[in-house]
Amino acid sequence: MRLVPLLMASLLLTATVMLWPSTNGGGGLLAWVNVSLMLLMALLLVQYGIRLLRETGEPAPGSRLRAKLVIALVTMLLVPAMVIQMAASQMVDKGMDVWFDVRVDTLLDRALNLAQGFYERVEKDMKRNLLDYISDAALLAAVTGNMDYRTSNVYLTEMSKSEGWQKVEIFDVNERQIGGVQAGELTALQASPLNSTARLAMRLGRVVTELVMHKNGEVAVGYAPLVGPVSVLGLLRVEVRLPAGVIQNARSVEADYRNYRQLERNRQTIRSTFTHVMLFVTLVVVLLAGVVALLFARRLTAPVGELAEALHRITEGDLDVEIAHSPRDELGSLGRSFNTMANRLKQNVEAIEQAQLDLTNALDSSRQRQYVLESLLANLHSGVVLIDSEHRVRLLNQAVRDILQLPKEWVPSADFAELSLGNMHDIGDFYDELRHQEEDYLQREFDMALSEGRTLHVLARGARLSASGTAFSGYLLVIDDISELAEAQKNKAWAEVARRLAHEIKNPLTPIKLSAERLQRRFRKQVDNEQVFDVCTKAIIDQTERLQRLISDFSTLARMPQPKLREVPVNTLLSDMYELFHSYRRISVKIVEDERALCQCDPDQVRQVLINLMDNAVSATNETCAIRVYAVVSDAFAEWHVEDDGDGIDAENATKLFEAYYSTKSDGSGLGLAIAKRIAEDHGGDLKLLSFAGPTHFCLKLPRHVQEKEAT
Amino acid sequence: MAVLMMMQASFAEDVSDTLHIQIEEKVIYCSAELSVENSVFKLPMQDGIAVATEWHVKIGKVRQYWLNESIGNITVMRRVEPDLLTHSWLLVGVSSGISQRVYSIDDAIAFLSVLKHFPVLDRSLLLTNVPYRAAVNVNIHVGAINQAWWASLWPTTAASMLKDFTLP
Numbered sequence: 001m002r003l004v005p006l007l008m009a010s011l012l013l014t015a016t017v018m019l020w021p022s023t024n025g026g027g028g029l030l031a032w033v034n035v036s037l038m039l040l041m042a043l044l045l046v047q048y049g050i051r052l053l054r055e056t057g058e059p060a061p062g063s064r065l066r067a068k069l070v071i072a073l074v075t076m077l078l079v080p081a082m083v084i085q086m087a088a089s090q091m092v093d094k095g096m097d098v099w100f101d102v103r104v105d106t107l108l109d110r111a112l113n114l115a116q117g118f119y120e121r122v123e124k125d126m127k128r129n130l131l132d133y134i135s136d137a138a139l140l141a142a143v144t145g146n147m148d149y150r151t152s153n154v155y156l157t158e159m160s161k162s163e164g165w166q167k168v169e170i171f172d173v174n175e176r177q178i179g180g181v182q183a184g185e186l187t188a189l190q191a192s193p194l195n196s197t198a199r200l201a202m203r204l205g206r207v208v209t210e211l212v213m214h215k216n217g218e219v220a221v222g223y224a225p226l227v228g229p230v231s232v233l234g235l236l237r238v239e240v241r242l243p244a245g246v247i248q249n250a251r252s253v254e255a256d257y258r259n260y261r262q263l264e265r266n267r268q269t270i271r272s273t274f275t276h277v278m279l280f281v282t283l284v285v286v287l288l289a290g291v292v293a294l295l296f297a298r299r300l301t302a303p304v305g306e307l308a309e310a311l312h313r314i315t316e317g318d319l320d321v322e323i324a325h326s327p328r329d330e331l332g333s334l335g336r337s338f339n340t341m342a343n344r345l346k347q348n349v350e351a352i353e354q355a356q357l358d359l360t361n362a363l364d365s366s367r368q369r370q371y372v373l374e375s376l377l378a379n380l381h382s383g384v385v386l387i388d389s390e391h392r393v394r395l396l397n398q399a400v401r402d403i404l405q406l407p408k409e410w411v412p413s414a415d416f417a418e419l420s421l422g423n424m425h426d427i428g429d430f431y432d433e434l435r436h437q438e439e440d441y442l443q444r445e446f447d448m449a450l451s452e453g454r455t456l457h458v459l460a461r462g463a464r465l466s467a468s469g470t471a472f473s474g475y476l477l478v479i480d481d482i483s484e485l486a487e488a489q490k491n492k493a494w495a496e497v498a499r500r501l502a503h504e505i506k507n508p509l510t511p512i513k514l515s516a517e518r519l520q521r522r523f524r525k526q527v528d529n530e531q532v533f534d535v536c537t538k539a540i541i542d543q544t545e546r547l548q549r550l551i552s553d554f555s556t557l558a559r560m561p562q563p564k565l566r567e568v569p570v571n572t573l574l575s576d577m578y579e580l581f582h583s584y585r586r587i588s589v590k591i592v593e594d595e596r597a598l599c600q601c602d603p604d605q606v607r608q609v610l611i612n613l614m615d616n617a618v619s620a621t622n623e624t625c626a627i628r629v630y631a632v633v634s635d636a637f638a639e640w641h642v643e644d645d646g647d648g649i650d651a652e653n654a655t656k657l658f659e660a661y662y663s664t665k666s667d668g669s670g671l672g673l674a675i676a677k678r679i680a681e682d683h684g685g686d687l688k689l690l691s692f693a694g695p696t697h698f699c700l701k702l703p704r705h706v707q708e709k710e711a712t
Numbered sequence: 713m714a715v716l717m718m719m720q721a722s723f724a725e726d727v728s729d730t731l732h733i734q735i736e737e738k739v740i741y742c743s744a745e746l747s748v749e750n751s752v753f754k755l756p757m758q759d760g761i762a763v764a765t766e767w768h769v770k771i772g773k774v775r776q777y778w779l780n781e782s783i784g785n786i787t788v789m790r791r792v793e794p795d796l797l798t799h800s801w802l803l804v805g806v807s808s809g810i811s812q813r814v815y816s817i818d819d820a821i822a823f824l825s826v827l828k829h830f831p832v833l834d835r836s837l838l839l840t841n842v843p844y845r846a847a848v849n850v851n852i853h854v855g856a857i858n859q860a861w862w863a864s865l866w867p868t869t870a871a872s873m874l875k876d877f878t879l880p
Contacts (some may be wrong), residue, residue: 029862112796119797210813211798254760254796261759262855 004071005049012042019279030276037283041290062305066297073293074286081282085275092274100264112257115250122220123209126240129163130207130224133236139226142179143172143234149179156181160238166219167239173202173232194235198223202235218242303331307338319346383479387431391416394474403458403481405450423450427460427479434462434475445482455655457483491678495560502555509544509551516540553671560675563602563682565706570597570631570638577610577629584618590630597631599638599704601683606640606702609676609687613642613698616672619665620696621646628695633704637685640700648693657689676700731873733846735880740833742769744848746825746871753821756854757794757801764791764806765824765870766851769832774843774876783844784833791853792820840879848873 016038021031048067133139142152156168160181169180169191175198177191194202201208201223209222219239226234263270303323310321321342323335377384383400387393393414400406404427410419420428426448434442442462450456459480465473520537527533571591578589610629617627625645632639649657656662658677663670673687680687685702734741746765753763767788772780789806795813801820804811814820827848838844852870 115797116799211795211800250797257796258760258794262756262761265756265759265761265854 002052003049005045005052008071009042009045009049012038012045016042028273030273030280034276034279034283037280037287041283041287060305062301062308065304066294066301069297069300070290070293073296074290077289078282078286081285085278085282088278089271089275092271096267096271100267104260105264108253108257108260111253115253118246118250119211119220122240122242123222126209126220126222126238127207130222130236130238133159134207134224134227136226139170139236140228140233143170143226144228152179153181163238164240165238166241167237169237170226171198171202171235171237173234175199175202175235178234194237197221198235198237201225202232205232212239217244218247300331303335307331307335310338310342314342314345319349381480383477383481385416385477385479386474387416387477388472388474393419400479403456403479404448423448426458427477430460430462431475431477434464434477440464440466455483456481457486491674498555502551505547506551506555509548513541513544513548516544553675556671556675560678560682563605563679565600565602565683567598568601568603568606569595570599570633570640571595573603573606573610573640574629574631576607577614580611581614581618584627586621586623586625587614587618587627587629590628592631592633594633597633597638599633599702600706601638601702602679605679605683606700609679609700610640610642612672612676613700617642617644617646617696620644636704638702638704641690642698642700643695645695648696649689651692654689654692658687729848729850729871729873731846731848731875733875733877734829735835735877738835739831740771740835740838741829742827742832742846742848742875743829744769744827744850744873746850748825748852748870750821752852753792753824754817757792757817757820760794760796761855762791762793763824764789764853764857766853767827767830768849768851769830770847770849771833771838772845772847774845780845783837786832788827788830790824792824794820835879838879843876843878846875846877 016035019031019038020035021028138147138152138155141147142155147155152170156170156179159165160168160183166183167180168182170178171194172178175194180191197208197210200206202225205225205227207222207224209220212219212221219241222236222238222240224236224238225232226236306323310323313321319342322339377395377397377399380397380399383403384395384397385393385400386395393410393412393416395412396406396410401410404424406424416431417428420431426446430442430444430446433444440463442460444460446458446460448456448458459482461478461480463476465476516537520534520541524530524533524537574589574591578587581587581589614627614629621627621644627645628641628643630641632641653662653664658673659670662674663672677687680700680702683702685700688699688701690697690699729747730745732743734743744767756763767790768785769788770785771783773783774780787807791804791806793802793804794800795802800813800815801817802811802813803820803823814823832846848871850871850873
């Protein structure tokens with residue numbers, strides 16, 4: 001499509017070259033005008049074609065339509081114009097062939113010959129008649145002065161009448177008129193002088209005729225010399241008026257013949273001129289049609305272009321567009337409809353944007369709430385599980401994973417019934433009870449045996465979420481690990497028991513022991529069998545002392561004082577252990593490299609813990625087993641480790657090791673490790689059994705600074 | 713006929729012309745001869761078509777780096793009107809108004825093609841030892857002469873003759 005103007009220009013240029021006027025060709029100025037017009041049109045087309053080719057982006061709206069309309073309109077006019085021109089050229093050719101037909105040519109030749117024959121006949125007749133008077137004696141006498149004027153005029157009159165001449169004049173050799181007669185009225189008083197023809201006739205002595213044209217007709221003039229015996233003595237001039245009708249016809253024939261020949265000579269030029277005239281008309285019409293088509297197309301495409309521009313702007317998102325000029329026709333109606341549509345579109349878009357804004361705000365709010373909820377759940381120490389009505393897990397937080405040590409299968413959208421098998425059956429049972437009970441709330445405490453033999457005391461609370469207020473219906477489970485709380489409650493109960501026991505038992509023990517000692521001192525001599533008496537009293541005293549120690553431990557556990565914190569070098573506690581147990585060769589104490597490492601703690605209580613751990617290690621191992629004591633210090637914590645290579649602790653006993661009144665020793669109270677753990681916890685730390693065999697490894701971990709203790 | 717009046721024949725290929733300048737005591741004359749084939753004049757005249765020659769004689773002072781300075785120019789038009797009925801030719805000097813009827817076509821052709829001893833300029837207008845150039849352009853009109861105003865815009869020159877001369 002872009003090459004159409006260039007193709008049209010090339011066709012036009014080819015036609016221009018073919019019609020280029022030759023130096024001797026017809027057409028003249030018109031041919032050059034035509035060539036100029038064609039070149040102008042070709043240049044306009046070339047310019048438009050080049051502009052189209054160089055046009056890279058989207059053309060101006062409506063320009064293509066305008067160009068197509070112009071081309072279509074010009075073509076619609078050009079095609080019939082070309083056909084008409086070709087037909088007209090053919091008709092001219094045919095017409096000229098008919099016009100310049102051989103028969104016409106022959107007819108005109110014959111007509112001209114006829115006319116010429118008339119003139120020749122007149123001349124011949126005149127010459128023949130004049131020849132009879134060349135040597136006429138009367139005329140010679142008249143020109144020589146031998147005849148009087150009256151006689152000569154009578155003679156000339158008779159000649160005029162007999163020959164049919166309208167005018168007869170005689171001149172002497174000096175060109176002086178001797179006499180003359182004229183039919184009709186005189187046209188002039190003075191005789192006309194002899195012309196060169198007359199003189200020639202007189203000089204040469206020949207009869208000469210000529211044709212003279214007057215205002216009232218043509219006259220044949222004859223000159224005959226009057227020849228004497230020796231020389232020319234005078235001249236006879238006669239005139240014959242040619243018949244007007246014949247002359248008129250003859251001249252008409254001559255004029256027609258002349259015009260015909262002139263047309264025939266210019267036959268090619270006429271054809272060329274006609275072609276150029278037609279071409280000029282065609283070019284002017286095409287140019288005018290192009291201009292009119294352009295104006296019409298502009299008027300027609302202006303609203304379309306405006307509409308396309310408006311659509312383009314709407315496509316790019318500019319909805320504040322309006323077509324200003326709307327003529328009262330179909331295009332105007334289209335423009336008005338477009339304005340209405342654009343206005344509605346703008347309103348709809350504004351409504352959508354407002355709805356989107358509201359939705360975005362709601363979404364932001366929802367996301368914010370979700371974020372708050374997720375943060376809350378993530379930071380919540382209670383485990384939360386949300387189960388939908390189809391028994392699928394919808395939500396669970398990290399706390400529940402940590403508390404229950406959930407496997408990987410516990411993910412949202414998993415079936416809760418399938419998940420709550422094995423170790424988790426207690427949770428499943430709790431969920432089933434919640435589902436099947438009538439009340440919406442359920443709370444239970446139960447122990448769960450987790451992997452690695454760990455037992456967890458769990459407080460489970462469940463609530464049924466109805467769909468009345470929200471679109472969601474299901475169950476919410478809140479799981480709390482209350483093992484430590486239960487332990488603390490148990491310890492507190494034990495402490496209370498210990499306090500009461502100590503209070504109730506400690507008081508009678510002293511009088512019992514004193515009484516037994518008194519019996520031993522006073523009544524030992526009076527008994528029959530002193531040996532038996534000693535054994536019995538000693539047994540009473542020993543058991544009483546044992547009970548006193550037991551009561552003392554109870555009392556210690558019940559009334560554990562608050563630790564008195566102060567900066568204590570870590571190595572100091574290790575040195576104390578070395579001094580206390582250096583007699584045991586198998587005990588090795590490793591000092592911390594950083595001698596300035598300190599820890600805020602109650603040194604007496606920590607020392608008591610370490611002594612308990614060392615004492616247990618010594619008593620639980622034989623002489624060949626090594627015992628290692630060392631400390632590890634980090635920025636936040638100080639750790640004291642006690643390892644031994646003994647037989648270790650049974651797995652079953654290991655879980656109850658820190659419970660009060662549990663001991664594997666026959667004379668143990670079972671309160672040592674319980675008190676040690678209580679001390680560690682009072683310091684904000686912990687006492688753990690890291691491995692129960694090979695080696696048996698205890699670790700006392702305390703925070704080094706007060707802040708950590710408070711935080712812990 | 714209007715179309716025919718626009719026609720002006722061009723015969724540039726047929727001419728081989730001569731131009732002579734005669735410098736006499738008081739007047740500068742020129743003699744020019746238009747060498748054309750007889751058919752150029754003869755055929756139309758035998759068909760009764762009037763033929764005319766238009767002679768434009770121009771005398772200018774030669775300038776090397778600029779257009780020549782025009783000293784004077786004169787135009788002579790001669791026309792022959794055939795009379796087919798009497799086989800005569802009316803020779804008309806259009807500029808002078810003098811006419812003559814001849815009965816020989818050769819005389820008519822000579823009348824059209826020869827400009828003999830034609831006075832063109834007063835000698836007093838020229839300077840001695842100054843180069844001058846005489847230029848003669850001849851237009852041939854076959855048929856009626858186009859008197860329309862646009863005809864002068866597109867003249868057809870049949871022959872151009874140049875002659876440089878200097879006053880002795």
